[in-house]
Amino acid sequence: MKPARRQRLILIALMVIGVAGAVGFALKSFNDNLMYFFSTTDVADGKAPKDNLFRLGGMVVKGSVERPNKGIMVRFKLSDFSKEVTVEYSGILPDLFREGQGIVANGKLDSRGVFVAEEVLAKHDENYMPPEVKASLKGSVNQK
Amino acid sequence: MFLIPDPVGRFFHRMASPPHFYALTEKLMPWLVVLFLLLLLPGLYGGLVLAPPDYQQGDSYRIIYIHVPSAWMSLFIYMVMATAGAIGLVWRIKLAEIVAISSASIGASFTFIALVTGSLWGKPMWGTWWVWDARLTSELILLFLYLGVIGLYGAIDDKRTASKAVAILALVGVVNIPIIHYSVEWWNTLHQGPTVTKMDKPSIHVSMLVPLLLMAAAFKLYYVIAMLQRARLELLQRERNAQWVKAMLEKRA
Known part of the structure; x- marks a missing residue:
């Protein structure tokens, strides 16, 4: 390889490594914002902001969805399999909202420690299967 | 890298010669188109008709047959563009510069398609057209990178200088590619995690996976076809005063 080419190659490699390093540090320092x-x-440990809107994600706990006033307001529990948070929401739920499904809600905590959501988004999981396969998965008890 | 075997070196040397490239791609083109159709038609039929509906999303999930291959292509084409750009920078091979810039607008189109189809799917499924999570934002940055490459190339009159500038921009943007890919694992995102590239257990039923892979292969072929056509045109424009172009035109006239 000619010296001039080698030099250009090394310069390019250094540039890519340098940019990757800079971006890596930037992303690391902004990790929480990302x-x-x-x-x-996080909410149970008090890491979430107290008076501001923030987004809360988790799995809708099975059997926790209720409509206490028989109205449009829904109340359900979100869980990440260790701590649970109660959420209240008045509005139209997305198609994929159901018990056992992951969702992301935008809102804030009120004085009771209940998360009052202004918006609820369904978080789709990465599994795709035909209904028959799902039914047979449910049928076998050993499946998680 | 510093010890390239002789036949390989000779092959690349010959491929990089503009008249040879022009003639060879002309001969290859019909075969590529046939192969593209052979992959696309079964892929579309399998995805839109044969594949069963999803247990949760019903038929709406079928947008993955466009969305996922487009998103893969947006990353793949960027890597091709950056690699070709680097080869152009180091070895000053004209054809590498042409491949790099010919890829840019195709990559931008695939990125745009991935963003739009994802948005159309997101409204009914997530309940929103757009969120600023890490995956969606980094993919949007990718679109801006592509547009930046196209704009920068157009802004500089001397195309050899333009190619060098564009290659550096493309190489700086390479850092975004792993960010897009791993964004769903590094951070909490609304976008779901990887389905197909997850190795431990398949998260997609095989009847849905086969058409998806066919579509992905078809999209790759489409990229090769579109990129070669653009590259041939760019080559003719750059070499319009070269002897081989004149000779070829006289022969065809």
Whole structure:
């Protein structure tokens, strides 16, 4: 390889490594801001902002969805399999909202420690299967 | 890298010669188109008709047959563009510069398609057209990178200088590619995690996976076809005063 070419190649490699390093440090320092939502454990540990809107993500606990006033307001529990947070929401729920499904809600905590959501988004999981396969998965008890 | 075997070196040397490239791609083109159709048609039929509906999303999930291959292509084409750009910078091979810039607008189109189809799917499924999570934001930055490459190339009159500038921009942007890919694992995102590239257990039923892979292969072929066509045109424009172009035109006239 000719020296001039080698030099250019080394310069390019250094540039890419330098940029990657700079971006890596930047992302590391902004790590918390890049999280799209807080987990329910974060909320229980008091890491979530107190008076501001923030997003809360978790799994809708099975059997926790209720409509206490028989109206449009829904109340359910979100969990990340260690801590649970109660959420209240008045509005139209997305198609994929159901018990056992992951969701992300935008809202704030009120004085009771209940998360009052202004918006609820369904978080789709990465599994795709035909209905028959799902049914047979449910049928076998050993499946998680 | 510093010890390239002789036949390989000769092959690249010959491929990089503009008249040879022009003639060879002309001969290859019909075969590429046939192969593209052979992958696209079964892929579309399998994805839109044969594949069963999803247990949760019903038929809406079928947008993955466009969305996922487009998103893969947006990353793949960027890597091709940056690699070709680097080869152009180091070895000053004209053809590498042309491949790099010919890839840019195709990559931008695939990025745009991935963003739009994702948005159309997101409204009914997530309940929103757009969120600023790490995956969506980094993919949007990718679109801006592509547009930056196209704009920068157009802004500089001397195309050899333009190619060098564009290659540096593309190489700086390479850092975004792993960020897009791993964004769903590094951070909490609304976008779901990887389905197909997850190795431990398949998260997609095989009847849905096969058409998806066919579509992905078809999209790759489409990229090769579109990129070669653009590259041939760019080559003719750059070499319009070269002897081989004149000779070829006289022969065809």
